[in-house]
Amino acid sequence: xxxxxxxxxxxxxxxxxxxxxxxxxxxxxxxxxxxxxxxxxxxxxxxxxxxxxxxxxxxxxxxxxxxxxxxxxxxxxxxxxxxxxxxxxxxxxxxxxxxxxxxxxxxxxxxxxxxxxxxxxxxxxxxxxxxxxxxxxxxxxxxxxxxxxxxxxxxxxxxxxxxxxxxxxxxxxxxxxxxxxxxxxxxxxxxxxxxxxxxxxxxxxxxxxxxxxxxxxxxxxx
Amino acid sequence: xxxxxxxxxxxxxxxxxxxxxxxxxxxxxxxxxxxxxxxxxxxxxxxxxxxxxxxxxxxxxxxxxxxxxxxxxxxxxxxxxxxxxxxxxxxxxxxxxxxxxxxxxxxxxxxxxxxxxxxxxxx
Numbered sequence: 001x002x003x004x005x006x007x008x009x010x011x012x013x014x015x016x017x018x019x020x021x022x023x024x025x026x027x028x029x030x031x032x033x034x035x036x037x038x039x040x041x042x043x044x045x046x047x048x049x050x051x052x053x054x055x056x057x058x059x060x061x062x063x064x065x066x067x068x069x070x071x072x073x074x075x076x077x078x079x080x081x082x083x084x085x086x087x088x089x090x091x092x093x094x095x096x097x098x099x100x101x102x103x104x105x106x107x108x109x110x111x112x113x114x115x116x117x118x119x120x121x122x123x124x125x126x127x128x129x130x131x132x133x134x135x136x137x138x139x140x141x142x143x144x145x146x147x148x149x150x151x152x153x154x155x156x157x158x159x160x161x162x163x164x165x166x167x168x169x170x171x172x173x174x175x176x177x178x179x180x181x182x183x184x185x186x187x188x189x190x191x192x193x194x195x196x197x198x199x200x201x202x203x204x205x206x207x208x209x210x211x212x213x214x215x216x217x218x219x220x221x222x
Numbered sequence: 223x224x225x226x227x228x229x230x231x232x233x234x235x236x237x238x239x240x241x242x243x244x245x246x247x248x249x250x251x252x253x254x255x256x257x258x259x260x261x262x263x264x265x266x267x268x269x270x271x272x273x274x275x276x277x278x279x280x281x282x283x284x285x286x287x288x289x290x291x292x293x294x295x296x297x298x299x300x301x302x303x304x305x306x307x308x309x310x311x312x313x314x315x316x317x318x319x320x321x322x323x324x325x326x327x328x329x330x331x332x333x334x335x336x337x338x339x340x341x342x343x344x345x
Contacts, residue, residue: 117289117291117293118289119286119290119337119345121339121343122343123340123342123344124344125340139283141284142282142285143283159344163344164342164344165343173345175285
């Protein structure tokens with residue numbers, strides 16, 4: 001059976017991200033659109049157009065470095081798609097695009113003086129993200145093992161792909177005393193940068209709604 | 223010891239709530255503006271006992287939730303004499319928590335910083 005007989009490309013739009021399963025390339029693309037609101041804190045100068053553009057480029061670079069190609073999926077089920085992918089894998093990739101309207105997320109970008117601190121956060125229900133101009137810099141967090149740092153923007157993006165309070169995945173920040181994963185210090189949703197299989201839980205829930213009789217499973221994390 | 227006495231006194235006497243004080247129509251910014259020059263005891267007197275409270279030594283590498291506290295201290299201060307913080311959180315409404323941090327100074331707990339946040343915010 002050739003590729004032409006099987007529909008290998010499938011898409012789905014959701015409130016917080018869009019999915020594109022590209023069976024021809026062995027890739028799943030998760031795309032979010034962000035509508036930026038720019039603010040300045042303390043003595044930081046006003047945002048310039050170039051700074052706004054550079055900020056997004058830097059944030060997306062940080063996100064992709066942490067998350068792109070990490071999840072390796074296998075496919076099970078009775079569908080033609082699953083049969084085609086028997087013994088093969090797909091990898092998951094992320095794309096974030098700035099838009100001026102109709103965005104999945106409203107992102108408040110705070111420009112702060114170099115070396116200052118500003119709290120970043122994500123609210124799944126409200127579809128809001130708060131980031132700042134220091135969030136691309138690796139930071140050593142309290143409790144992190146020796147030599148382990150975290151890129152704050154990559155951690156916050158982890159919330160925006162489903163590791164969030166109110167998400168069906170059912171788990172969020174892992175550094176909290178109440179987290180079942182509080183001892184996994186190297187995890188990106190704790191105080192490190194290591195992506196774990198569970199961090200794709202929400203993505204898999206949505207992927208499994210797209211093609212009938214087709215189930216995606218995280219085989220491994222690169 | 224003085225601080226401990228203050229905590230005990232604050233918790234036992236703080237049966238008055240914001241509503242009891244007739245302040246339930248105050249907005250959160252108004253509450254913060256009133257408390258910003260005051261201390262932990264005044265906050266408990268105004269808002270009642272906090273829903274959660276924790277004392278801790280501030281250090282580099284705090285989580286995003288506490289990270290703005292680092293703006294108040296130099297690296298040397300954090301390294302040589304980590305300040306003692308009191309973090310107290312009040313539920314102002316189902317959609318609004320108010321956390322105030324107080325920094326221990328001379329046995330008292332003056333206001334240092336605050337954060338308004340939604341219960342579903344992830345930091």
